[in-house]
Amino acid sequence: MKMRWLKLTLLALCLLLVCTASSGCGFKDIDKRYFIVAMGIDYSGKKQNPYLITLRLAIASPKIEPGAGKAQVETIEAASIAEGVRMLKAHVDKELDFGHCKIFLIGERVAWKDYSPVLDWMKRRRDIQSIANLAIGKPDARTILQINPMAERYPGNALFLSFGADGTDNPYTYIESLSDLSRRVMEQGLDPVIPIIRGEGSSGYIINRTALLDKTKIKLVLKPEESQLFNQLAKNFEKSSIQGSFSSNRLVGAVSRIKSRYYFSDNNGKLQLNMDVRIKALMEEAPSNLFEQSWGPVEKKLSADYSKSTEKLLKKIQQAGVDPFGFGLRYRATHAGEAAWQQWQNIYPTLQIAVNARIKIEGTGLVK
Secondary structure, three states: OHHHHHHHHHHHHHHHHHHHHHHOOOOOOHHHEEEEEEEEEEEOOOOOOOEEEEEEEEEOOOOOOOOOOEEEEEEEEEOOHHHHHHHHHHHOOOEEEOOOOOEEEEEHHHHHHOOHHHHHHHHHOOOOOOOOEEEEEEOOHHHHHOOOOOOOOOOOHHHHHHHOOOOOOOOOOOOOEHHHHHHHHHOOOOOOEEEEEEEEOOOEEEEEEEEEEOOOOEEEEEOHHHHHHHHHHHHOOOOOEEEEEEOOEEEEEEEEEEEEEEEEEEEOOEEEEEEEEEEEEEEEEOOHHHHHOOHHHHHHHHHHHHHHHHHHHHHHHHHHOOOOOOHHHHHHHHOOOOOHHHHHHHHHHHOEEEEEEEEEEEEOOOOO
């Protein structure tokens, strides 16, 4: 009798375990999911449904070779971003999964008007990774997501390599993550920076411009040469180059080491920002007789050119009213009191800027 009750009890426990595992957490197998590899958010231009949501969905393929990446692009107009994503579920037969979505594109019109609703939605969505990268799509995010690079091995790979550490080391691309953008939006004295991505026909992307934003919209777009200079100063980006001229000859050097720092000082009763930059470079383009010349005058001329370019960029950013380097944050950290932020806002528009660059040539690239 006891054995019979024991068997019935074990059978009931097994049935309960099976029921819990099969339906308790709503788990769906991998073949029942559509993995979103990139998402774009644009304005539709319509009053009732202002947002144009675009998802790039990965299609599984047994082949991993150039050109084998296949993707399905779904687009919908919606009153809000959250509603648009849910409405897109009606367009597909599998569950949408943001777990592998590494790239979020903000349409250029959205970025110039107000990107805060997009950022607010991404921060609230629990299945979006904080390490996901952001970029501004030009002319719009949908156009960028519809591009199918010929060399793409799997869906989204070209975008992942453009922003990740495994692919190209592009000195013109500022890499921004969702977590850092959120911090910059919330912090007083530090403003957001987002790269701009453009299509190169239907076969690839160009990422060589950088947008500087305030807490809600774009305030300034940097040209390619300014974007590289910004990356050098903000991130000490070494795989980059310097340019200049000497005796009517153009000089180009590959940066092997760069270090920048800044500090505040008093200049006749006014606050002055001093930025020191130290660079070691190997020349890639220079006159053939440079090897026999004294490098001192060349280094001095290159240093003067770099200082002039840097000062011009810093003043341009200052006039735009944004602070992507975090000068204001440093000021708040070194000046106590709640009035420090208001003081900095009064100081920054007329802040004096001085740049001291020192470039050292390590070699001419030639061996004799």
